[in-house]
Amino acid sequence: MPETTPQKEAGRPASNLPPLSLHIPEPRYRPGDTPDFGDIDVPAVEATLRPSEATKPDAMRELSYGLVRVLDFDGVAKGQWDPKLTPERLRVMLRYMMLVRAFDDRMFRAQRQGKTSFYMKCTGEEATSVASTMALDRGDMCFPSYRQQGILIARDYPLIQMMNQIYSNRGDHLMGRQLPIMYSAPEHGFFSVSGNLATQYPQAVGWAMASASKGDSRIATVWCGEGSSAEGDFHSALTFATVYNAPVIFNVVNNQWAISSFSGFAGGERTTFAARAVGYGIAGLRIDGNDPLAVYAATQWAADRARTNNGPTLIEHFTYRSEGHSTSDDPSAYRPADEATAWPLGDPIARLRQHLETLGEWDAERHEAQTKELDELVKTTQKQSEKLGILGHGMHQPFETMFDDVFEELPWHLKEQCAQMLAEQEAKFGPNWKPE
Amino acid sequence: MMSADPQTGTKTMNMIEAINSAMDVMLERDPNTVVMGEDVGFFGGVFRATAGLQKKHGKTRVFDTPINECGIIGVAVGMGAYGLRPVPEIQFADYIYPGLDQLVSEAARLRYRSAADFICPMTVRTPFGGGIFGGQTHSQSPESIMTHICGVKTVIPSNPYDAKGLLIAAIEDNDPVVFLEPKRIYNGPFSGYYDRPVEPWSKHDASAVPEGHYRIELGKAATVRSGEALTILAYGTMVHVTKTIVEEMGIDAEIIDLRTLLPLDIEAIETSVKKTGRCLIIHEATRTSGFGAELAALVQERCFYHLEAPVERVTGFDTPYPHSLEWAYFPGPVRIATALTKILKD
Ligand SMILES: Cc1ncc(C[n+]2csc(CCOP(=O)(O)OP(=O)(O)O)c2C)c(N)n1
Numbered sequence: 001m002p003e004t005t006p007q008k009e010a011g012r013p014a015s016n017l018p019p020l021s022l023h024i025p026e027p028r029y030r031p032g033d034t035p036d037f038g039d040i041d042v043p044a045v046e047a048t049l050r051p052s053e054a055t056k057p058d059a060m061r062e063l064s065y066g067l068v069r070v071l072d073f074d075g076v077a078k079g080q081w082d083p084k085l086t087p088e089r090l091r092v093m094l095r096y097m098m099l100v101r102a103f104d105d106r107m108f109r110a111q112r113q114g115k116t117s118f119y120m121k122c123t124g125e126e127a128t129s130v131a132s133t134m135a136l137d138r139g140d141m142c143f144p145s146y147r148q149q150g151i152l153i154a155r156d157y158p159l160i161q162m163m164n165q166i167y168s169n170r171g172d173h174l175m176g177r178q179l180p181i182m183y184s185a186p187e188h189g190f191f192s193v194s195g196n197l198a199t200q201y202p203q204a205v206g207w208a209m210a211s212a213s214k215g216d217s218r219i220a221t222v223w224c225g226e227g228s229s230a231e232g233d234f235h236s237a238l239t240f241a242t243v244y245n246a247p248v249i250f251n252v253v254n255n256q257w258a259i260s261s262f263s264g265f266a267g268g269e270r271t272t273f274a275a276r277a278v279g280y281g282i283a284g285l286r287i288d289g290n291d292p293l294a295v296y297a298a299t300q301w302a303a304d305r306a307r308t309n310n311g312p313t314l315i316e317h318f319t320y321r322s323e324g325h326s327t328s329d330d331p332s333a334y335r336p337a338d339e340a341t342a343w344p345l346g347d348p349i350a351r352l353r354q355h356l357e358t359l360g361e362w363d364a365e366r367h368e369a370q371t372k373e374l375d376e377l378v379k380t381t382q383k384q385s386e387k388l389g390i391l392g393h394g395m396h397q398p399f400e401t402m403f404d405d406v407f408e409e410l411p412w413h414l415k416e417q418c419a420q421m422l423a424e425q426e427a428k429f430g431p432n433w434k435p436e
Numbered sequence: 437m438m439s440a441d442p443q444t445g446t447k448t449m450n451m452i453e454a455i456n457s458a459m460d461v462m463l464e465r466d467p468n469t470v471v472m473g474e475d476v477g478f479f480g481g482v483f484r485a486t487a488g489l490q491k492k493h494g495k496t497r498v499f500d501t502p503i504n505e506c507g508i509i510g511v512a513v514g515m516g517a518y519g520l521r522p523v524p525e526i527q528f529a530d531y532i533y534p535g536l537d538q539l540v541s542e543a544a545r546l547r548y549r550s551a552a553d554f555i556c557p558m559t560v561r562t563p564f565g566g567g568i569f570g571g572q573t574h575s576q577s578p579e580s581i582m583t584h585i586c587g588v589k590t591v592i593p594s595n596p597y598d599a600k601g602l603l604i605a606a607i608e609d610n611d612p613v614v615f616l617e618p619k620r621i622y623n624g625p626f627s628g629y630y631d632r633p634v635e636p637w638s639k640h641d642a643s644a645v646p647e648g649h650y651r652i653e654l655g656k657a658a659t660v661r662s663g664e665a666l667t668i669l670a671y672g673t674m675v676h677v678t679k680t681i682v683e684e685m686g687i688d689a690e691i692i693d694l695r696t697l698l699p700l701d702i703e704a705i706e707t708s709v710k711k712t713g714r715c716l717i718i719h720e721a722t723r724t725s726g727f728g729a730e731l732a733a734l735v736q737e738r739c740f741y742h743l744e745a746p747v748e749r750v751t752g753f754d755t756p757y758p759h760s761l762e763w764a765y766f767p768g769p770v771r772i773a774t775a776l777t778k779i780l781k782d
Contacts, residue, residue: 143514174551184550191517192550196541202507203542206514206522213470213496213520220514233538236507243502405548406587408555408610411655411699 025264031332035342042288042344045069050080050297053305057283064274064284067318070293073346075354083135083297087361093134093292094352094362095370096154097126101349102374103149103159106382107166111180111327115390116166118180122147124322124340127292127348128253129223130154132315135299136189136221143191143204143222146181147253155188159381169389170396170435175404180391197228201237201250208248208306209240219306221249221299226273226316227258230266234276238314242280247306249299250314252276253289255321260334274316282312289317290345292352318345396435399425449645450637451622454596455485455561458603459523461649463493466521469607471498473508473525473561482527483563483622505535509560513542516556521607529564529616530576543612544587559606563619565673565720566757567626567766575757577721579671582614583698583730589613589654590697594621594675595642598695601652609654618672628677628768657701659708663690666714666779669705669731671695674718674767681772687780689716697727705731706738713744714779720767723751745782750775 029035048068051060070081077084085093104121111119122129129150133142142151152162164171166180174184184192191207194200204222211218224234229252241248252273256263266273277284283305287298295317302313322340324331336342356362389396403410403418410418425433449457462469471486471493477500480487490498501508505526512522526532532539543556566575582590591606591613593599599617606613620626624634637643660675665688670678675693682689690708694701709715715735717728728749735747750767758765 141518174549177551178549182549184553186550186553192546192554194542194549196537199510199538199542202510202538203514203517205507206511206516207518208514209511210515210518210520214518232506232534233510236502236504236510239502239504240507240511405552407589407699408547412702413699 025262025269027262027264027335029336029339031334031336033336035336035339037342037344040344041067043067043069045072046079048079048081050301053301053308054310055283057277057281057311060283061278064278064286065272066286068285068287068294068298069291070297071291071351071355075351075358077293077355081294081297083293083300085293085296087356087359089134090352090356091361093131093296094349094356095374096130096134096150097292097349097352098370099374099377100126100130100150100153102371102378103153103162106378107163108327110166110382114392115386116168116180117391118327119166120146120181120326121323122149124347125253125255125289125317125319126150127295127352128251128289128317128319131292131295132221132251132299135296136303137218138189139218140303141189141191141204141207141218141220143200143207143220144193145197145200145223145225145228145253146193147225148223149181152183152185152188152190155190157185157188157190159378160385161185163382163385164388167385167388167390168396169385169391171385171388172396175397175401198224198231198233200224201233202240205237205240205246205248208246209244212244212247217307219247219249219303221251223251223253225258226252226254226256226263226268227261227266229273229276238276238280238282241312242282245309245311247309248312249302249306250312252314252316253319254316255319257321257325257331257335259325259329272316274314277314282314284314284316286316286318288345289319290348290351292348293355320345322347394435398435445648446644446646448638448643449596449600450624450643451593451596451599451617452483452485454600454645455603455617456487456489457645457647458600458607459486459489460492462521462523462604462607463489463497465649468520469497469523470515470520471523471525472501472512474501474503474527476500476525481525483619485561485617486525505531505533506538509535509538509543512558512560513538513546513556516543516558517546517554522558523607524558524560526560526562528570528574529562529578530573532560532562532578539588539612539614540585544585547611548587555610556612557610559603559609559613559615561603561615561617563622564616565618565620566762567620567630567673569759569762570757571759572756575762577719577752579616579697579719579721580725580727580730582616583727587612589699590616591654591695592616592618592672592697593695594618594672594693595625595640596637596645597642598652598658600645601650602654602695604649605651605654608651613654616672620673621676625676626673627680628772629680630763630766630768652695654696655699655701657695657704658693659704660691660693661689663688664712665689666716666776667692667705667708667712668716668718669694670718671697672720674720677768678718678772681769681776684769685773685776687776702734702738705735709735709739710742713742715739715743715747716750716775716779717747718750718767718772720752722754723749724754726751745779748775748779
């Protein structure tokens with residue numbers, strides 16, 4: 001066996017140079033290790049100044065390397081970034097975040113009970129979608145990745161429709177064509193979710209460019225994980241956004257893990273993800289993604305910036321993926337079980353609750369009651385949805401729908417294939433069979 | 437050379453001019469049409485297909501893009517979802533690959549996966565094919581890759597009149613269309629003999645192109661020449677090469693210009709092959725898994741009992757397109773003549 005592939009080699013002169021070495025990133029802690037995040041720099045809340053929305057990107061570079069925070073660890077909102085939301089608004093935010101968590105828990109269990117094939121939780125990251133969405137206008141278009149169920153919930157999309165999609169049942173507006181959680185809701189400004197990571201980055205830019213070229217006032221916003229920020233599409237999007245000064249907000253949810261690969265495999269050992277913006281001349285904000293008020297404030301800042309033609313913003317939400325990547329993942333195989341609890345930035349729901357309680361606008365009883373109420377709501381909705389069927393219990397859509405929407409009109413070859421499929425089904429189930 | 441004919445409202449146009457005119461008409465008629473791509477704005481494109489359009493329609497309607505095909509197609513998907521009709525240009529078909537995921541996984545599936553919540557009415561224009569000494573990265577014919585994607589239409593014109601009518605139909609279509617422009621015949625039909633001068637389009641009927649709006653329905657083939665001896669299926673440049681050889685050999689062939697590969701005009705193919713009993717398929721793209729394989733299978737499935745000889749294919753070879761040996765690669769007169777002799781033997 002040759003030692004190398006048969007490439008022609010350049011003449012290698014005798015040399016006393018030291019041998020080169022290849023660096024393979026390794027997370028700091030593996031199962032069995034005791035995680036210690038003491039060295040993560042968490043600047044004081046008041047330390048981060050808030051530039052005007054019209055500030056040129058190169059005059060605010062430090063914001064790409066810092067950490068915008070509003071809530072301190074005693075639950076007090078401070079500093080220039082405090083969005084000064086009313087208690088009423090804060091309670092709405094808390095409710096949405098708690099609803100996301102209740103929804104996640106129930107749907108996760110539904111998957112474990114075999115009612116659907118797959119589910120993805122966003123536990124610990126609720127703020128990164130709920131608080132961002134609340135800072136946007138209803139007409140703004142969101143291009144989500146797959147962990148942004150909070151957008152739909154914060155825009156009051158019917159829970160039952162989310163569940164119908166997850167079960168691929170006969171109420172599923174997408175007719176069972178998409179993996180669970182890959183929703184689509186144009187009237188809620190929620191773009192159809194793709195299974196291919198980061199593809200929606202350039203699409204959001206295109207939507208934003210179209211809006212700008214039409215003199216519209218709506219902006220676009222898009223999410224991806226820190227892992228997927230390594231995709232070419234991410235860099236294509238940033239290039240186009242900076243070239244055309246597109247009114248778009250890029251969210252990178254840095255939850256530290258991309259399935260089993262830690263953020264180092266996306267380049268996170270060398271710099272922050274917000275700093276990707278620097279090279280493109282785009283505004284970059286690195287923020288505490290577990291601080292709902294910081295998420296709200298940063299999004300509001302970026303939205304105002306985009307809406308006033310001051311250009312795109314990249315927001316890195318520094319957070320932690322507390323649960324497995326999906327229902328198909330076992331995180332205990334690659335990271336310490338207690339890493340989430342060691343995470344220095346806490347839990348976004350607990351932090352917002354603490355803040356409201358500090359303000360005297362919330363208390364343990366109300367929290368308890370709301371938890372119960374939301375669990376109940378999710379449970380009843382689930383029952384209604386399950387009446388429309390669950391995945392694997394029969395086929396729920398009329399067979400012909402498989403061929404609809406490949407094109408606007410059915411071409412001959414699809415008509416023929418459809419006829420063939422219907423004949424197969426008739427042979428199997430008889431002529432009078434109808435989907436449940 | 438463009439000359440106006442006041443009687444008929446037509447102008448003499450070559451293919452580039454016809455394609456330019458199609459975009460011009462659509463930019464005029466539909467405020468949602470936008471034209472974009474590398475060098476397409478101020479300069480008017482490396483093949484000049486977009487010349488003058490920016491000046492006439494403005495910089496937000498016709499503009500240059502970064503050299504980033506993933507971005508060009510991905511951004512066009514977002515524009516289409518907003519409600520525009522983007523017409524992105526990929527400078528050479530060889531460079532569609534960096535943007536292919538956006539085409540395959542996104543543009544092509546958006547309607548399906550969202551149950552028509554979102555659609556992507558875009559037309560990706562791109563010059564393709566060899567014979568211009570473009571080497572292996574400026575000569576490829578990716579049409580079979582396009583037709584293998586579910587949800588994309590593939591169109592290939594072979595003359596100025598068709599090019600304009602098909603491009604307008606493509607831009608008006610609500611599905612993503614890949615519009616492959618055979619660049620070897622931009623300026624005139626190509627005989628297949630590289631050492632003969634190319635006649636300009638102005639000497640041909642198809643160069644009389646209506647100045648205004650007209651459409652040629654996607655999915656309809658054209659019979660270039662009727663005949664009884666055999667059916668030849670071709671598209672783009674190869675339509676003209678085929679015609680030359682058939683005329684030189686004095687064969688009574690029926691030549692069908694497919695014009696749209698997907699959706700395909702199966703009726704035209706079936707009717708012709710059943711009439712002639714023989715079928716030769718010609719394309720410039722590499723042979724293995726090429727579109728000819730699909731055509732051969734369809735003909736075999738539908739016309740088997742009418743066939744008097746095996747279906748034959750004349751194609752490019754399964755190698756990258758060689759620069760200096762491109763005429764040896766090209767499915768030219770000798771390769772076609774050999775196949776014709778063989779198929780007509782029995
Ligand atoms: C283009 C592409 N490559 C690979 C995958 C498989 N995949 C699904 S999720 C995932 C990890 C993504 O991690 P990250 O972007 O950090 O987001 P997170 O799941 O942590 O929210 C991978 C590799 C995919 N869906 N798409």
